Amino acid sequence: MKAVLCPAFGQDLVVADFPAPAMTDAGVRIAIHAAGVNFADSLITGGKYQEKMDPPFVPGMELSGVVTEVAAGVTTCKPGDRVMATVTGGAFAEEAVCDQTDVYVLPDTLDFVTAAGFPVAYGTSHLGLIKAGLKAGETLVVHGAAGGVGLTAVEVGKALGATVIGTAGGPDKVKVALEHGADFGIDYKSEDIRDRVKELTGGKGADVIYDPVGGTVFEASLRCIAPDGRILVIGFASGTVPQIPANILLVKNVTVIGYYWGAYRKINPAQVRQSMQEALDWWAAGKLSPHVSKVMRLDQAAEAIALLKGRAATGKIVLTTGR
Numbered sequence: 001m002k003a004v005l006c007p008a009f010g011q012d013l014v015v016a017d018f019p020a021p022a023m024t025d026a027g028v029r030i031a032i033h034a035a036g037v038n039f040a041d042s043l044i045t046g047g048k049y050q051e052k053m054d055p056p057f058v059p060g061m062e063l064s065g066v067v068t069e070v071a072a073g074v075t076t077c078k079p080g081d082r083v084m085a086t087v088t089g090g091a092f093a094e095e096a097v098c099d100q101t102d103v104y105v106l107p108d109t110l111d112f113v114t115a116a117g118f119p120v121a122y123g124t125s126h127l128g129l130i131k132a133g134l135k136a137g138e139t140l141v142v143h144g145a146a147g148g149v150g151l152t153a154v155e156v157g158k159a160l161g162a163t164v165i166g167t168a169g170g171p172d173k174v175k176v177a178l179e180h181g182a183d184f185g186i187d188y189k190s191e192d193i194r195d196r197v198k199e200l201t202g203g204k205g206a207d208v209i210y211d212p213v214g215g216t217v218f219e220a221s222l223r224c225i226a227p228d229g230r231i232l233v234i235g236f237a238s239g240t241v242p243q244i245p246a247n248i249l250l251v252k253n254v255t256v257i258g259y260y261w262g263a264y265r266k267i268n269p270a271q272v273r274q275s276m277q278e279a280l281d282w283w284a285a286g287k288l289s290p291h292v293s294k295v296m297r298l299d300q301a302a303e304a305i306a307l308l309k310g311r312a313a314t315g316k317i318v319l320t321t322g323r
């Protein structure tokens with residue numbers, strides 16, 4: 001099969017012929033139609049991700065396609081099903097073998113391109129905001145609100161009945177967050193996050209903050225979280241891992257929740273499946289509007305990752321295999 005190969009950490013990705021992956025216990029072989037691109041792909045191929053893969057390897061963590069073969073005992077899908085799936089590497093290829101726990105049969109009207117960018121972002125945001133206990137009527141701040149996970153957190157927050165404030169770098173990105181349901185936008189290139197959140201919440205601050213950015217944006221969160229508020233640590237797209245002064249947590253009764261959905265798939269797979277199924281149901285009910293801003297070919301994977309690193313994309317970028 002054709003696949004995108006990371007020959008060594010930090011080296012240019014190449015497209016090469018690669019052996020099709022072997023079948024595994026509980027495995028589902030999928031003929032891939034499309035694969036979602038994530039910021040984490042830049043970290044994984046650079047050797048900077050929390051989970052390391054040994055080069056040479058095929059990157060890519062989410063995909064959509066058609067099931068061609070299942071191992072004995074697989075119950076979540078059957079050959080011929082249209083599915084989306086997550087995988088620990090291997091999605092930037094024409095074929096993958098995924099664990100049946102990570103495979104979801106698609107609603108008939110969910111197309112392959114949209115589905116390929118669905119599981120990581122909506123999976124992370126749906127379960128994350130449930131774990132943070134976001135309730136109807138509360139105020140949610142989403143940082144990086146026009147990005148892959150950020151935009152889905154805006155939509156999930158609205159579906160849960162929250163007032164959503166989206167922050168992003170520049171007016172065009174703020175506009176995307178507003179178009180996807182954010183009640184208010186903050187351009188953190190020109191506006192002070194703390195001052196604006198305080199102003200928009202009548203001085204109280206945000207009940208929940210969803211942070212895939214880190215760095216100075218996280219520091220601003222500590223200054224505009226409401227008493228008894230919850231901050232979800234999602235990632236560090238800024239490149240800076242924030243250090244947390246515990247005295248602020250104590251004085252303000254703030255909870256900081258470290259949350260890594262990829263690992264949660266192994267900690268509580270049943271809860272992850274239930275959450276993803278609810279996100280798919282919400283999509284079917286018209287509550288979610290996935291935003292794929294760019295569709296590229298599989299052999300353009302390096303270019304796609306560079307667009308994310310350069311903050312040049314909104315929503316998701318999806319690669320197609322030409323099937």
Ligand SMILES: NC(=O)c1ccc[n+]([C@@H]2O[C@H](COP(=O)([O-])OP(=O)(O)OC[C@H]3O[C@@H](n4cnc5c(N)ncnc54)[C@H](OP(=O)(O)O)[C@@H]3O)[C@@H](O)[C@H]2O)c1
Nearest residue numbers: 039144147148149168169212234235236237238260261311
């Ligand atoms: N915890 C989990 O389970 C989980 C799951 C998925 C993703 N993540 C993490 O969440 C983060 C975002 O992932 P994603 O796939 O949504 O990425 P993405 O689509 O590239 O979005 C990242 C956003 O971060 C903002 N940003 C701020 N400073 C940046 C910088 N120096 N470089 C790049 N972007 C910057 C950008 O928005 P502005 O230009 O508007 O600032 C961008 O829209 C990553 O750290 C990823 O590893 C975590």
